[in-house]
Amino acid sequence: MIISPALEKLIQALTRFPGIGKKTAQRMAWYLVSQDKSFGLELAEIIKQTVENITTCSLCNMLSESDPCPFCTSSERTDSLLCVVESSADIQIIENMNEYKGRYFVLGHLLSPIDGYGPEQIHSAQFLQAIERFHPQEVILALKPSPEGEATIHYLCELLKDKDIKVTRLSTGLPFGGDLEYSSMLTLSNAWKRRYPV
Amino acid sequence: MIISPALEKLIQALTRFPGIGKKTAQRMAWYLVSQDKSFGLELAEIIKQTVENITTCSLCNMLSESDPCPFCTSSERTDSLLCVVESSADIQIIENMNEYKGRYFVLGHLLSPIDGYGPEQIHSAQFLQAIERFHPQEVILALKPSPEGEATIHYLCELLKDKDIKVTRLSTGLPFGGDLEYSSMLTLSNAWKRRYPV
Numbered sequence: 001m002i003i004s005p006a007l008e009k010l011i012q013a014l015t016r017f018p019g020i021g022k023k024t025a026q027r028m029a030w031y032l033v034s035q036d037k038s039f040g041l042e043l044a045e046i047i048k049q050t051v052e053n054i055t056t057c058s059l060c061n062m063l064s065e066s067d068p069c070p071f072c073t074s075s076e077r078t079d080s081l082l083c084v085v086e087s088s089a090d091i092q093i094i095e096n097m098n099e100y101k102g103r104y105f106v107l108g109h110l111l112s113p114i115d116g117y118g119p120e121q122i123h124s125a126q127f128l129q130a131i132e133r134f135h136p137q138e139v140i141l142a143l144k145p146s147p148e149g150e151a152t153i154h155y156l157c158e159l160l161k162d163k164d165i166k167v168t169r170l171s172t173g174l175p176f177g178g179d180l181e182y183s184s185m186l187t188l189s190n191a192w193k194r195r196y197p198v
Numbered sequence: 199m200i201i202s203p204a205l206e207k208l209i210q211a212l213t214r215f216p217g218i219g220k221k222t223a224q225r226m227a228w229y230l231v232s233q234d235k236s237f238g239l240e241l242a243e244i245i246k247q248t249v250e251n252i253t254t255c256s257l258c259n260m261l262s263e264s265d266p267c268p269f270c271t272s273s274e275r276t277d278s279l280l281c282v283v284e285s286s287a288d289i290q291i292i293e294n295m296n297e298y299k300g301r302y303f304v305l306g307h308l309l310s311p312i313d314g315y316g317p318e319q320i321h322s323a324q325f326l327q328a329i330e331r332f333h334p335q336e337v338i339l340a341l342k343p344s345p346e347g348e349a350t351i352h353y354l355c356e357l358l359k360d361k362d363i364k365v366t367r368l369s370t371g372l373p374f375g376g377d378l379e380y381s382s383m384l385t386l387s388n389a390w391k392r393r394y395p396v
Contacts, residue, residue, distance in 0.1 A: 054205075
């Protein structure tokens with residue numbers, strides 16, 4: 001028996017989020033209706049406001065409430081470092097680390113011609129404009145170690161090779177606290193190859 | 199650096215849900231803004247509609263879009279069984295099992311005088327009215343095995359003791375697929391006491 005068509009609809013909408021399964025969606029929906037109405041109404045309003053105000057920064061491609069975004073305009077951030085990420089969400093993760101004070105560029109996708117993501121889809125031309133604008137001394141490619149990530153790193157290195165810019169990528173190896181026995185063969189073999197003197 | 203005040207607000211609202219930590223909330227918020235605006239607007243509308251339409255069934259106490267709720271009025275469900283649950287969400291879990299076709303009663307809380315949940319807070323008077331209405335042959339107490347659950351079961355049994363109604367509770371023991379070594383001492387000791395011949 002369907003308990004409530006409205007709740008069913010809400011549960012279905014919630015399961016569209018990545019990482020939210022049916023059980024979590026059900027728990028969220030029931031929590032929502034068991035709270036004071038004001039919580040749900042406020043949440044609905046916040047969601048509406050957020051999606052209506054969000055835009056894409058025309059300089060770095062980041063999802064932001066202003067164009068250009070605060071990262072491109074802030075005088076407290078250095079032009080000498082440019083960090084390249086796959087998505088805007090990655091910026092939040094890097095900002096949480098609280099160590100990096102340079103600029104960003106968001107590719108939007110990793111290079112994957114088979115899925116239709118070529119140089120244009122990863123905004124190569126806009127990336128080169130960002131390089132011209134900031135004249136960074138170092139470009140940090142903070143992309144995930146995967147076939148698509150490697151292809152993208154290779155491609156961006158080619159784009160930058162005549163430009164006298166230091167290009168770096170994040171270290172690969174064992175995750176901190178990770179057991180050897182739970183590491184994939186690729187991770188272990190990579191950590192082995194990149195072993196360094198203590 | 200705060201990436202977007204609107205997103206921050208959304209992330210904070212999402213972490214109010216049980217089981218949604220900061221990381222999940224961030225992932226959800228970024229997913230929301232990276233989708234077509236229509237997804238967020240539709241979700242906001244669904245949330246608004248749901249909380250505005252939800253009410254409490256005056257017969258069984260369940261959160262529902264109609265009063266009385268479909269479970270109390272459906273002619274396809276038998277009056278001879280009444281299942282007592284702690285919350286409306288539990289009804290969904292029992293319905294998912296697709297085995298039970300009787301009526302429900304929602305207590306709203308378990309008995310816990312120390313937390314201020316006495317007979318009135320668990321809607322005892324309304325529960326007795328439901329008994330008068332449906333005249334069930336069996337009352338199934340589908341409450342969780344915990345000190346509060348036990349107290350509630352004990353209290354409801356007292357309420358029903360002169361009424362010639364069979365009162366049952368859900369079996370306790372090892373969860374299906376659960377390893378002995380991961381069971382709590384209470385669970386194991388209970389399963390031991392309630393062992394039965396094969």
